[in-house]
Amino acid sequence: MEPLLIGVDVGGTNIRMGVVTPDGHIPKKIEYPMDMSRGGLAMMEGLVSRLQDFIQQETGRDRSEIRIGIGIAGSIDMKRGLLVTSPNLPDLHGFPLQAYLQERISYPIIIENDANAFTLGEGWKGAAKGSRHYCGITLGTGVGGGIVVEGEILHGSEGMGGEVGHMVLNPKGPLCGCGGRGCLEVYASGSGIRRRALEANKKGKGKKILKKGRGDIKKVTSEEVFEAAKEGDRTALKIFNEMGRYLGLGLVNLIHLFNPEKIVIGGKVSKAWDYFIGSTTEVVHQRTMKGQREKVQIVQTECGDDAGILGAAYVALKLE
Amino acid sequence: MEPLLIGVDVGGTNIRMGVVTPDGHIPKKIEYPMDMSRGGLAMMEGLVSRLQDFIQQETGRDRSEIRIGIGIAGSIDMKRGLLVTSPNLPDLHGFPLQAYLQERISYPIIIENDANAFTLGEGWKGAAKGSRHYCGITLGTGVGGGIVVEGEILHGSEGMGGEVGHMVLNPKGPLCGCGGRGCLEVYASGSGIRRRALEANKKGKGKKILKKGRGDIKKVTSEEVFEAAKEGDRTALKIFNEMGRYLGLGLVNLIHLFNPEKIVIGGKVSKAWDYFIGSTTEVVHQRTMKGQREKVQIVQTECGDDAGILGAAYVALKLE
Numbered sequence: 026m027e028p029l030l031i032g033v034d035v036g037g038t039n040i041r042m043g044v045v046t047p048d049g050h051i052p053k054k055i056e057y058p059m060d061m062s063r064g065g066l067a068m069m070e071g072l073v074s075r076l077q078d079f080i081q082q083e084t085g086r087d088r089s090e091i092r093i094g095i096g097i098a099g100s101i102d103m104k105r106g107l108l109v110t111s112p113n114l115p116d117l118h119g120f121p122l123q124a125y126l127q128e129r130i131s132y133p134i135i136i137e138n139d140a141n142a143f144t145l146g147e148g149w150k151g152a153a154k155g156s157r158h159y160c161g162i163t164l165g166t167g168v169g170g171g172i173v174v175e176g177e178i179l180h181g182s183e184g185m186g187g188e189v190g191h192m193v194l195n196p197k198g199p200l201c202g203c204g205g206r207g208c209l210e211v212y213a214s215g216s217g218i219r220r221r222a223l224e225a226n227k228k229g230k231g232k233k234i235l236k237k238g239r240g241d242i243k244k245v246t247s248e249e250v251f252e253a254a255k256e257g258d259r260t261a262l263k264i265f266n267e268m269g270r271y272l273g274l275g276l277v278n279l280i281h282l283f284n285p286e287k288i289v290i291g292g293k294v295s296k297a298w299d300y301f302i303g304s305t306t307e308v309v310h311q312r313t314m315k316g317q318r319e320k321v322q323i324v325q326t327e328c329g330d331d332a333g334i335l336g337a338a339y340v341a342l343k344l345e
Numbered sequence: 346m347e348p349l350l351i352g353v354d355v356g357g358t359n360i361r362m363g364v365v366t367p368d369g370h371i372p373k374k375i376e377y378p379m380d381m382s383r384g385g386l387a388m389m390e391g392l393v394s395r396l397q398d399f400i401q402q403e404t405g406r407d408r409s410e411i412r413i414g415i416g417i418a419g420s421i422d423m424k425r426g427l428l429v430t431s432p433n434l435p436d437l438h439g440f441p442l443q444a445y446l447q448e449r450i451s452y453p454i455i456i457e458n459d460a461n462a463f464t465l466g467e468g469w470k471g472a473a474k475g476s477r478h479y480c481g482i483t484l485g486t487g488v489g490g491g492i493v494v495e496g497e498i499l500h501g502s503e504g505m506g507g508e509v510g511h512m513v514l515n516p517k518g519p520l521c522g523c524g525g526r527g528c529l530e531v532y533a534s535g536s537g538i539r540r541r542a543l544e545a546n547k548k549g550k551g552k553k554i555l556k557k558g559r560g561d562i563k564k565v566t567s568e569e570v571f572e573a574a575k576e577g578d579r580t581a582l583k584i585f586n587e588m589g590r591y592l593g594l595g596l597v598n599l600i601h602l603f604n605p606e607k608i609v610i611g612g613k614v615s616k617a618w619d620y621f622i623g624s625t626t627e628v629v630h631q632r633t634m635k636g637q638r639e640k641v642q643i644v645q646t647e648c649g650d651d652a653g654i655l656g657a658a659y660v661a662l663k664l665e
Contacts, residue, residue: 100634109635109636110634110636158502174499174501175497177495179603181494182477182478182640183604183636183640184604185604185637186603187604188604189601191597192598193514193594193598193632194514195516196515204631204632205632206632274513277511278513281508281511281512282492282499282506282507282508282512283501284501284503284505284506284507285502313523314420314508314511314523315429316420316422316429316503316505317420317508320502
């Protein structure tokens with residue numbers, strides 16, 4: 026009997042879980058906000074409880090084999106099942122996540138970085154289907170990435186590879202949460218877009234952006250900067266143009282290092298695709314070598330919000 | 346019977362070839378200057394002739410199986426055996442190198458990028474022995490690199506991956522031969538060191554460097570800048586310090602993307618190790634995440650000038 030899969034996507038603001046069939050359909054899924062008010066451990070307890078309920082309700086009694094895959098933001102030591110660092114769970118650094126979950130849930134569980142899960146989801150059912158050499162990038166609150174080499178996700182020696190968001194693009198650039206400066210993440214993330222909107226506001230620019238924030242620039246979201254861009258706000262348009270150029274520099278590095286067939290870009294910021302992709306492809310064209318440039322396709326997510334669930338389920342499917 | 350291997354390292358100024366035993370010893374090797382005076386094709390004809398002589402003289406009559414591996418600078422399309430671009434052989438762009446050689450030499454031949462060969466040589470017999478996740482960097486006239494993932498060199502979809510030298514570190518930096526700006530190569534190569542010496546000279550700095558060039562700064566080599574550093578020339582010391590910092594930025598990117606156990610650094614510029622490695626490790630310490638930084642060792646080549654021959658032979662050994 027084929028296993029039934031549960032894919033879980035632990036994001037920065039929401040948790041999504043879905044029943045996934047071995048051929049990649051999602052007959053049932055739920056989404057609920059991630060409650061961080063009582064800290065990371067309480068959040069984990071909540072996750073376990075929700076997951077137990079979901080399994081019981083959705084999988085029926087006669088399923089002999091269930092496997093669970095969980096994608097979670099952060100640097101994961103896959104060998105030891107540790108959450109080494111996590112941007113959303115600062116009180117759980119070094120947390121033995123795999124063991125914690127496995128003690129509470131009787132079905133086999135595997136954890137994976139959320140951007141790796143996104144990447145695998147796109148390779149399984151989305152924009153990189155059939156590709157054996159590709160990269161995935163998630164433009165969310167932060168910037169995540171996954172690298173597939175010869176059909177396998179690149180984990181590196183400890184499972185912490187593929188940290189695309191922390192490539193240095195400008196050594197004197199703004200400070201990043203990782204301790205570095207001028208990483209891709211400070212330019213191409215939702216936080217980076219907000220930062221640029223704040224900086225523009227200080228110079229008296231971006232009136233439509235300010236309006237979106239109901240007069241308080243500090244409350245403006247990256248989605249609202251995008252809204253302002255759609256309405257033709259010149260500052261907002263400039264912000265996405267600049268963001269696209271830095272993203273392009275990041276892609277140049279990925280192309281030189283990995284010679285991929287495809288680069289799939291997802292995450293909420295990728296919804297502003299038409300507002301940044303022009304400058305991205307321009308930079309890629311200017312700065313890569315001909316042989317490499319000709320082959321690579323830069324494409325938008327096809328799985329959208331489901332990519333994380335699909336990829337987490339895929340990891341569980343491939344569990345040995 | 347085990348195959349006898351011939352490893353060939355086609356560098357920018359010299360060609361080295363060696364007989365290599367299947368356990369990685371080099372009982373015999375030769376080195377001769379690369380003659381580019383009559384163009385790339387004449388150089389190739391010379392290489393074939395030398396190689397034929399070398400095989401005849403050194404391998405005896407009773408060897409039933411001989412395999413030849415050739416490491417050569419440039420972007421190589423391994424699927425089709427093409428030399429897509431090569432810094433030293435500008436007139437051979439797109440040249441069908443594999444077919445050309447195989448038509449002239451009856452033993453099996455495999456071509457590989459020279460920095461990949463260096464990297465594999467270090468993994469086989471040198472500083473990365475036993476490691477399954479590591480990177481190799483060659484600091485020569487240019488900067489090359491090789492990435493090993495799960496024990497295999499990363500070729501990417503067309504065999505053009507691992508172009509470490511063309512990671513963008515500073516988007517407004519000096520123009521690079523690849524068409525980009527501020528690539529690792531413009532900072533950490535021998536050419537980059539010469540460029541900095543010239544720039545310093547224009548400002549009236551680096552008297553000992555100028556002296557090494559017998560009064561003509563344009564004739565100064567990167568080795569001579571190193572000599573001046575050893576004699577305490579402050580400008581030369583500063584040049585290597587700065588070069589080390591950019592190299593560090595490159596390593597930060599490799600560590601974030603590949604989570605390697607080791608990074609092995611070779612090439613002629615690496616001989617100035619003690620003059621740049623301090624600032625390199627400082628930058629790596631400042632800009633990488635704890636979990637990744639703790640694991641990685643940054644080490645100097647152990648095979649030295651033999652790494653290329655060994656790695657090319659290793660590729661031939663693994664030929665299926």
